[in-house]
Every structure is written in structure tokens, then in C-alpha cells.
Amino acid sequence: MIKLLVNGLVLVMNTLYKTRPYPRFYVLETVARVPYFAYLSVLHLYESVGLWRKADWLKIHFAESWNELHHLLIMEELGGKDRWLDRVLARTTAVIYYWIIVAIYLLSPRAAYHFMELVEEHAYHTYNEFLKAHAAELKAQPAPAVAISYYRDGDLYMFDEFQTGRAPESRRPKIDNLYDVFVAIRDDEREHVKTMVACQVPATANQLHSPHAPTLPDNLQPGHAGSDA
Numbered sequence: 001m002i003k004l005l006v007n008g009l010v011l012v013m014n015t016l017y018k019t020r021p022y023p024r025f026y027v028l029e030t031v032a033r034v035p036y037f038a039y040l041s042v043l044h045l046y047e048s049v050g051l052w053r054k055a056d057w058l059k060i061h062f063a064e065s066w067n068e069l070h071h072l073l074i075m076e077e078l079g080g081k082d083r084w085l086d087r088v089l090a091r092t093t094a095v096i097y098y099w100i101i102v103a104i105y106l107l108s109p110r111a112a113y114h115f116m117e118l119v120e121e122h123a124y125h126t127y128n129e130f131l132k133a134h135a136a137e138l139k140a141q142p143a144p145a146v147a148i149s150y151y152r153d154g155d156l157y158m159f160d161e162f163q164t165g166r167a168p169e170s171r172r173p174k175i176d177n178l179y180d181v182f183v184a185i186r187d188d189e190r191e192h193v194k195t196m197v198a199c200q201v202p203a204t205a206n207q208l209h210s211p212h213a214p215t216l217p218d219n220l221q222p223g224h225a226g227s228d229a
């Protein structure tokens with residue numbers, strides 16, 4: 001069921017957007033945020049009725065959605081949302097996926113995180129292939145302003161917050177051109193995969209914390225470079 005959902009989305013994207021990468025990424029990034037919205041909604045519900053308190057997880061998932069928002073803003077700046085049909089497709093898919101993920105999360109948070117692990121893994125490979133195929137032309141183009149602000153010159157607290165496998169400030173992408181931007185986006189997707197894997201660890205053994213939490217596990221202590229595994 002989970003694999004079917006992901007493969008269905010991938011098939012539609014591959015068929016409709018073979019020759020238009022930015023609209024393709026625009027749709028991908030619009031849909032990519034939705035599971036995080038779904039997790040946040042259900043966690044808020046559980047917290048409201050007193051079932052769970054997972055304040056760190058709310059913070060992390062919001063930071064993940066904030067990261068995907070910046071991927072989306074970058075695609076918009078590159079012209080990805082210029083056609084109304086692409087916007088309609090992206091938003092319709094997003095609404096449908098939102099409710100599907102809410103239902104899955106209510107039944108099994110682990111399955112919902114596994115779904116997102118697969119989506120993020122697909123995103124990583126999609127950007128990796130794109131980088132390999134278009135390296136020269138991407139290196140010749142400037143980085144969008146929103147990317148420079150998010151990755152380099154702005155307040156990077158939220159950028160550090162979504163990377164639960166790293167110490168804050170251990171990753172600072174070089175952003176000199178559009179190629180660097182896509183490298184940063186691709187590497188973000190890998191960080192999302194790691195967090196989604198960590199979220200599937202059974203509750204009794206789960207050590208997932210905000211990277212800015214006052215009590216950090218050893219691998220996230222300041223000075224530790226973080227893991228690339």
C-alpha cells in the first residue's frame with residue numbers, strides 16, 4: 001500500500017514532466033511538505049487530548065516542512081509554478097495526500113514515517129540524477145536569492161533544526177551558483193531520510209531529539225561533526 005502510493009506518484013511525475021524539470025520539482029516539493037503537515041496535525045491532536053506529548057517532534061517536523069518550503073520557494077523562483085495546470089495538479093495531489101497520510105499516521109505512525117522515508121529517498125535520487133545530467137549549465141547560472149538567504153546569509157537556526165543526525169552548525173553548504181543550490185537540496189533530502197528512519201525506532205528506545213535540545217546525545221554534542229552514514 002505504502003509502496004503503491006509512492007510508485008503511483010513517481011509514475012505520474014515521470015510521465016508528465018519528462019522534459020520540464022522545474023515544474024516537476026515544484027510539484028514534488030509541494031507534495032513533499034504535506035506528510036509533515038499531517039504528522040504535525042495528528043501530534044497536535046494527541047497533545048490536545050493528553051495522549052502524547054512530543055514537543056521535540058513537533059519542532060523537528062515543522063523544521064522539516066520549513067526546509068521543504070524553501071525547496072519549493074526555490075523552484076517557484078526558477079519558474080516551476082508558472083503554468084496554472086501544474087499548480088492545480090500540485091495542490092490537488094497535496095490535499096489528497098494530506099488526508100491519506102493523516103489516516104495512515106492515526107493507524108500507524110511507523111508506516112507513515114516509512115512512507116516519507118521512501119518519498120525522501122526518491123527525492124534524493126531525482127536531484128542526484130538531475131545534477132549529473134545538467135552540471136555544466138547549472139554551474140553557469142546564479143543561485144536564487146531565497147537560496148542564498150536560507151543556506152548561507154540568513155538565520156540558519158531552522159536549517160540546523162531539521163537535521164536530527166547532526167550537531168548544529170556542522171553543515172554549511174557553499175552557495176555560489178545554481179549547481180551548489182541543487183547539491184544542498186539533494187543533501188537536505190538525505191538528512192530527511194535519516195530523520196524518517198530515526199522516527200521508526202520503537203518508542204521505548206527512541207532517542208530522537210531536536211538538535212537544539214538542552215540535553216543532547218553524544219553524537220550531537222557541539223564539536224561532533226555529525227554522521228554522513
Ligand SMILES: [Fe+2]
Pocket residue numbers: 029032067068071123189
Ligand atoms: Fe525537498
Ligand SMILES: [Fe+2]
Pocket residue numbers: 032068119120123189192
Ligand atoms: Fe524532501
